[in-house]
Amino acid sequence: MLNQPLSKSVLWIMTISTGLIVANNYYNQPLLGLMAKDFNVQESMVSKIAVLTQMGYAFGLLFIIPLGDMVLRKRLILVDLVLVIVALLGMAKAPTLNWLFVMSFLVGFTSVIPQIFVPMAAELSSPETRAKNIGLVMSGLLFGVLLSRVVSGFIGDVFGWRDMYYLAAGVMVCIWVLVYFTIPEVKPNFKGSYRELMKSVFTLARTQPVLQLAAFRGAMGFAAMSAVFTTLVFHLEEPPFYAGSSVAGSFGVIGAVGALAAAFVGKLTFRFTTYKLILYALLILLSSWVFIYFGGYSYIGLIIGIILVDLGLQASHILNQTDYFALNIGANNRLNTVYMFCYFVGGSIGTLSAAYSWEHYGWTGVCAVGAGFSLMAILAHVLFSKRIRTTAN
Structure with missing residues (x-):
């Protein structure tokens, strides 16, 4: 049966699968330091791996996710999962750094299925439960982002970085089986060619101001978060910490505290306006850099800062998506494509900027980059949000 109502069990399967993928x-x-030693290259060189993965994800969002409005989504998910497994095995077997660069891009390009699950949750939910259900799936996504660092840091220290990718490929095989037997099919809502589909994506990007602003806020927020997590492992390798990849990865557990708190932001939409909630979330994101900078050479300062970064980013991210899904124009996958493409381009810019700042200005430069991106998100929200609402009305 197509377009079945969203049951709690299916919602949780989507949430868990989103995090794992x-x-x-x-x-x-957390493995960049180990990769640098394995291939005997500088840290700035292996930082390109994180950039290429994020860029691959952005282009996967652009070229794969719109198909969710055009073809049967469950079939699309199953085919894509096979490609994910191939890319992960390619990472594990990479004989050279250049091969690793290519496989990193392909891992990002194919691991876009979470952005099919999010519009599915929105479409199959009632208006009353939409924000809460999106929040749950998105909390799974952010938990996956954060806890992945814990797992990979530990596996990397104990077994080596290649074993992490063999393990990941095995997990994806399990997800394929789970999706095949549990996830309902969703009927496509676009009739036309792939070229027409992509043209409509760019039309939405050009004509929907609510989407444009949400995309900019999301891009700047993720740029800020990427700045700290890309360079954290290098910072912790230096005095006074002298820590390895497992310690850097453990900050994923710490960040999960903020992610868990942000999952409840949907319940606040009945008490505060979306404008105020997004503003509060972005202010939390900006305030995190006070702790990351001034307390950046103590564990307590970093812990507080990382919690606030994840709380601010995740809360604003959920609210951004709730905002443009509420447009209700029958193009959820394409709206999500525009938003998430910009989101991960922002992450790539944040990673590149932080890597350059780390090489030339150290931790101070990284903090300046993160705070700058956070501030740009706030300024855009304050300057344009109310104007867009007024024009729309």
């Missing part, structure tokens, strides 16, 4: 994009961050 998106984790593929972030296993590399």
Whole structure:
């Protein structure tokens, strides 16, 4: 049966699968130091692995996710999962750094299924439960992002970074079986060619101001978060910490505290306006950099800062998606494509900027980059949000 109502069991399967699949994009961050030693290259060189994965994810969002409005989604998910497994095995077997670069891009390009699950949750939910259900699936996504660092840091220290990717490929095989037997099919809502589909994506990007602003806020927020997590492993290797990949990865557990708190933001939409909630979330994101900078050479300062980064980003992310899904124009996958493409382009820019700042200005430069991106998100929200609402009305 097509377009079945969303049951609690299916919602939880989508949430867990989302976390496990998106984790593929972030296993590399605590492992960069180990990869640099394995291939005998500088840290700035292996940082390209994180950038290429994020860029691959952005282009996967652009070219794969719109198909969710055009073809049967369950079939699309199952085919894509096979490609994910191939890419992960390619990472595990990479004989050279250049091969690793290519496979990193492909891992990101194929691991986009979470952004099919999010519109599915929105479509199959009632208006009353939409924000809560999106929040749950998105909490699974952010938990996957954060806990992936814990798992990969530990596996990397104990077994080596290649074993992490063999394990990830095995997990994806299990997800394939789970999706095949449990996830309902959703009927496509676009009739036309792939070229026409992609043209409609760019039309939405050009004509929907609510989407444009949400995409910019999301891009700047994720740029800020990427800045700290890309360079955290290098910062912790230096004095006074002298820590390895497992310690860097453990900050994923710490960040999960913020992610868990943000999962409840949907319940606040009945008490506060979306404008105020997004503003509060972005202010939390900006305030995190006070702790990351001034307390950046103590564990307590970093812990508080990481919790606030994840709380602010995840809360604003859920609210951004709730905002443009509420447009209700029958193009949820394409709306999500525009938003998430910009989101991960922002992450790539944040990673590149942080890697450059780390090489030339150290931790101070990284903090300046993160705070700058956070501030740009706030300024855009304050300057344009109310104007867009006024024009729309």
